[in-house]
Amino acid sequence: MRIATWNVNSLKARMDRVPEWLEYARPDVLCLQETKLSDAAFPYMAFQALGYEPAHHGEGQWNGVALLSRRGLDDVVTGFADGGGPDQGARIITARCGGTLVSSVYVPNGRSVGSDHYLYKLAWLRRLRAHLEALAAPSSPVAVCGDFNIAPDDRDVWDPAAFVGSTHVTAEERDALAELEDWGLVDAFRSLWGPAGLYTYWDYRAGDFHEHRGMRIDLLLVSRPLAARLRWALVDRNARKGKSPSDHAPVFIDLED
DNA sequence: ATGGTCGCGCAGCGA
Numbered sequence: 001m002r003i004a005t006w007n008v009n010s011l012k013a014r015m016d017r018v019p020e021w022l023e024y025a026r027p028d029v030l031c032l033q034e035t036k037l038s039d040a041a042f043p044y045m046a047f048q049a050l051g052y053e054p055a056h057h058g059e060g061q062w063n064g065v066a067l068l069s070r071r072g073l074d075d076v077v078t079g080f081a082d083g084g085g086p087d088q089g090a091r092i093i094t095a096r097c098g099g100t101l102v103s104s105v106y107v108p109n110g111r112s113v114g115s116d117h118y119l120y121k122l123a124w125l126r127r128l129r130a131h132l133e134a135l136a137a138p139s140s141p142v143a144v145c146g147d148f149n150i151a152p153d154d155r156d157v158w159d160p161a162a163f164v165g166s167t168h169v170t171a172e173e174r175d176a177l178a179e180l181e182d183w184g185l186v187d188a189f190r191s192l193w194g195p196a197g198l199y200t201y202w203d204y205r206a207g208d209f210h211e212h213r214g215m216r217i218d219l220l221l222v223s224r225p226l227a228a229r230l231r232w233a234l235v236d237r238n239a240r241k242g243k244s245p246s247d248h249a250p251v252f253i254d255l256e257d
Numbered sequence: 258a259t260g261g262t263c264g265c266g267c268a269g270c271g272a
Contacts, residue, residue: 010264019262037263061265109272
């Protein structure tokens, strides 16, 4: 079973690249972030034609998350299931894909350390844990995949010195991620590949992609029953090349069926 | 030394 995640930075702008990628990568489940579409504008039929069941949670213009599955797509939950109020953005969608509970998440960026946006980011991550606690046991198959806007450790940024004082690398953000891992989730890519220097996001500016100035912030966090089935993981850097790419590359994991 | 690109939507902001 292949599970993938991709921040597409506008699905409308990526409707050449995403179907093309689906046809050659053939994930069983794809988690999309930053669709920037309303639900009415989401191209359901284009994905159905490729053999995927789609579900979308959007608001238009900003944010927007989706799930595409060819292993079943049931019990769709948009937003948090933690019993709290509605989130201020369309940032999480969850569904059962076959026997696996899958969430596509777009964690708030945070903008600057200490800002209201940064506090929202930390609160959002606490709600994500409560959401999982409400829906699943860590002993069941769970995959939480998306753009976390956090580099889990210094191996995940091109130059740790360049990030001192910035968001994405603070102890508070990394602790919030550790809280999810404490619940029972494993960073699947990192569990298979230890060395520094493989990234999933590169700023469009200043040739950052070609200069290898990136960050690994797109993560697939899986519960232990899934971690035990892990066979392979890949960042598809080719999808960051060529005509009109997203600033993120897709990442996928392969699980023994 | 500075700013460098996209996408949104039509100015300038967010990433």
